[in-house]
Amino acid sequence: MRRTKEESELTRTAILDAAERIFCEQGYAVATIDGVSRAAGVTRGAFYWHFKDKADLLGALYARSLLPQEQILTTAAEMCSDPLRSLLDAGVASLREFEVDEGKQRMFRIMSDLTIGCEGRANLARIDAELDALILRVMTRAEDEGMLHDDFSAADAAVFVSVTIGGLLHQWLRSGKTFPLAARGETLLRRHVAMLRGTDRDPPRAGPATEPA
Amino acid sequence: MRRTKEESELTRTAILDAAERIFCEQGYAVATIDGVSRAAGVTRGAFYWHFKDKADLLGALYARSLLPQEQILTTAAEMCSDPLRSLLDAGVASLREFEVDEGKQRMFRIMSDLTIGCEGRANLARIDAELDALILRVMTRAEDEGMLHDDFSAADAAVFVSVTIGGLLHQWLRSGKTFPLAARGETLLRRHVAMLRGTDRDPPRAGPATEPA
């Protein structure tokens, strides 16, 4: 039965793909190794060859994906002169990708539904905290540069944006994708930023980001 | 060992209280009946006397609580002449109660973390859908009465509010309650409503709701 290395890698990704679906449908805690293996068309023998246990599988699954929060983190890291603008663009871009990438959506669901005791949950908590920290840094910088309306502290503004992005992702999935995520998200975030700036309308159009059409 | 009826009811609520904590800490799927029973200071015998199985326990837990979404539903049902105002007040009021009621928070966590296959999850999906429907009705009515800014359709506005409320609840818990929920939520929702109205500031101060200080 010995398969070649390419075939072996094929079954490994088959297990990962199956796990992504099963974990998303049933939840990580409920899903069983045997169920994942069967869904991948192999036996538990193959599974235990490629992975140590279920937690190891989840780790591999997490390693091969890039959650929208992480994407915002990496994209917005390269700040241009307008920090609010950078954050806005990064957020909208990640919403766009999230909307069309079902694998990303499944991983987001899986990570969001992890039970507290689960070790893998620490990853999500970490990137969420990092995102919040980034948003706060952006707002602090905006505040320092006088780009923030007097009505809002940096902490206020950070919470508003964090809540909006998190709410968009969660409500979109929970509602069964009943609204266009990127479109509504973009107008909502633009309005938000405009509100935080104190101007009535959008920020200056310049910038290296994707065209809002 | 036979206890009186009052004592029996006491152990029943003890089991419910323990389950609320255990389910919240470990997740419903991972939690075990024996663990809940031990946490309640009784054996599984007592549990199976009061409840049919774990799902029955969850049902009883759900029955004795009122999630913030349901509270908004009931509170906002009695609309005054200004539907946006009613919705805003109902939302803020439910945020206020949620912020101080740890039991409510635990139940929200439990229900939110239910795996898809779980039967009890339908309850949450139902009230979420009802809340979205209510918000949409409010926005439609506001639109009909010309209280909505031309930039937004009723559907747009509904999504914005739904995302904001959902985002507030989720992000507040997920962040470890790092910001004052009701305070930030109120300013955020007020700004939102003002934005949807097209006015720059708050709606007229009149109304039977709680004083915003």
Next chain:
DNA sequence: TTATATACAGACACTCATGGATGTAAACCG
């Protein structure tokens, strides 16, 4: 060609949770 490592399949023992059965002491009722 032979030896060895690889990539699994299948069997086994173990744990753990479940649900039902049984035991039982106290409360309630006549």
Next chain:
DNA sequence: CGGTTTACATCCATGAGTGTCTGTATATAA
């Protein structure tokens, strides 16, 4: 005061899932 029901505690049989171990066929290296 005796019988019955209640409110549990304890025990037992069952099943499901896990992890390990062994078997084995094949690719690969010598």
